[in-house]
Amino acid sequence: MLIGKGIPNEYKGDYKPDVSYEPIPIYDNIIWNYNSEALHILLIAPSGAGKSQFLRYLGGMVLRRQHMLHVIDAKNSDLGRLFRHIGVGVAVETDEIIKMLTKIVNEMNERYSKYFAADNADIDANFTSLGLKGEILIFDEVLAALGEADKKQKAEIERLLGQLALKGRAVGISLVITAQKLNATDLPKSITEQCQTRIILGAVVSDETFHQATGYYKKDIAGAYKGGVGKGYAITPKSDGLAYIETPQMPEKTSDYIMLFKELRDRGTPYGEGR
Numbered sequence: 001m002l003i004g005k006g007i008p009n010e011y012k013g014d015y016k017p018d019v020s021y022e023p024i025p026i027y028d029n030i031i032w033n034y035n036s037e038a039l040h041i042l043l044i045a046p047s048g049a050g051k052s053q054f055l056r057y058l059g060g061m062v063l064r065r066q067h068m069l070h071v072i073d074a075k076n077s078d079l080g081r082l083f084r085h086i087g088v089g090v091a092v093e094t095d096e097i098i099k100m101l102t103k104i105v106n107e108m109n110e111r112y113s114k115y116f117a118a119d120n121a122d123i124d125a126n127f128t129s130l131g132l133k134g135e136i137l138i139f140d141e142v143l144a145a146l147g148e149a150d151k152k153q154k155a156e157i158e159r160l161l162g163q164l165a166l167k168g169r170a171v172g173i174s175l176v177i178t179a180q181k182l183n184a185t186d187l188p189k190s191i192t193e194q195c196q197t198r199i200i201l202g203a204v205v206s207d208e209t210f211h212q213a214t215g216y217y218k219k220d221i222a223g224a225y226k227g228g229v230g231k232g233y234a235i236t237p238k239s240d241g242l243a244y245i246e247t248p249q250m251p252e253k254t255s256d257y258i259m260l261f262k263e264l265r266d267r268g269t270p271y272g273e274g275r
């Protein structure tokens with residue numbers, strides 16, 4: 001399936017009322033399969049490279065599949081305002097961010113004790129076989145959030161994120177972590193190493209950021225580097241190395257998103273935190 005041009009067909013078609021675990025298509029054979037080891041996404045994109053638009057797409061797809069969406073919007077941007085407007089829980093300030101992360105970690109631990117602690121628990125079970133909703137957290141601009149926090153708060157954010165990254169999979173907790181750039185010491189390896197879906201967008205990306213994001217160097221790319229607005233590279237355990245991608249185009253106007261997302265909301269059962 002090749003998407004990347006026009007409003008994705010994914011938004012159209014018959015609505016299925018049940019929770020769906022269908023992977024979310026991104027481009028060509030690159031998909032976001034949150035029912036796999038590649039459920040956590042690390043998305044790196046400098047300003048203006050189309051990150052917000054891509055996050056709106058991913059968030060909309062999560063809602064369409066009836067999962068719970070949480071958003072951390074450390075820069076208090078349009079993205080957070082849009083999701084808040086349609087009823088999704090959005091955290092902006094450091095204390096709100098810690099509160100949201102704590103709540104998701106608690107949910108994760110409750111799921112573990114409910115479904116996996118008993119002696120007779122099915123060790124092969126996961127959230128899909130248990131029929132649970134996924135809990136997806138979009139953490140936009142993680143470095144801005146860490147930069148705003150004091151030392152103790154920073155350690156706490158990293159600790160909570162690390163737990164979600166490490167233990168979230170079986171119980172359906174998936175992270176989408178974004179930053180504009182990434183140096184080796186910006187984020188603990190315990191978090192980044194768990195993000196097995198890596199995406200980088202944009203024309204102007206340093207070699208260091210490209211390497212930290214993908215594990216490759218720009219010079220490894222066959223042909224010229226083709227990053228741009230909504231264009232870049234992805235790597236997943238199934239992608240056989242770096243794959244060129246274009247992110248799906250979405251409506252230009254915020255009002256159109258609101259219509260689109262309200263439509264998704266009103267066709268389904270309640271989602272998100274704020275409703």
Ligand SMILES: Nc1ncnc2c1ncn2[C@@H]1O[C@H](COP(=O)(O)OP(=O)(O)OP(=O)(O)O)[C@@H](O)[C@H]1O
Pocket residue numbers: 004045046047048049050051052053054229230231246247248249252
């Ligand atoms: N896949 C795409 N194809 C074509 N244009 C795109 C695509 N994605 C985004 N754009 C356009 O690029 C511009 C910037 O997009 P967006 O606001 O998503 O970027 P951003 O990286 O979040 O920027 P900032 O960090 O400055 O907010 C918008 O005008 C948007 O319409």
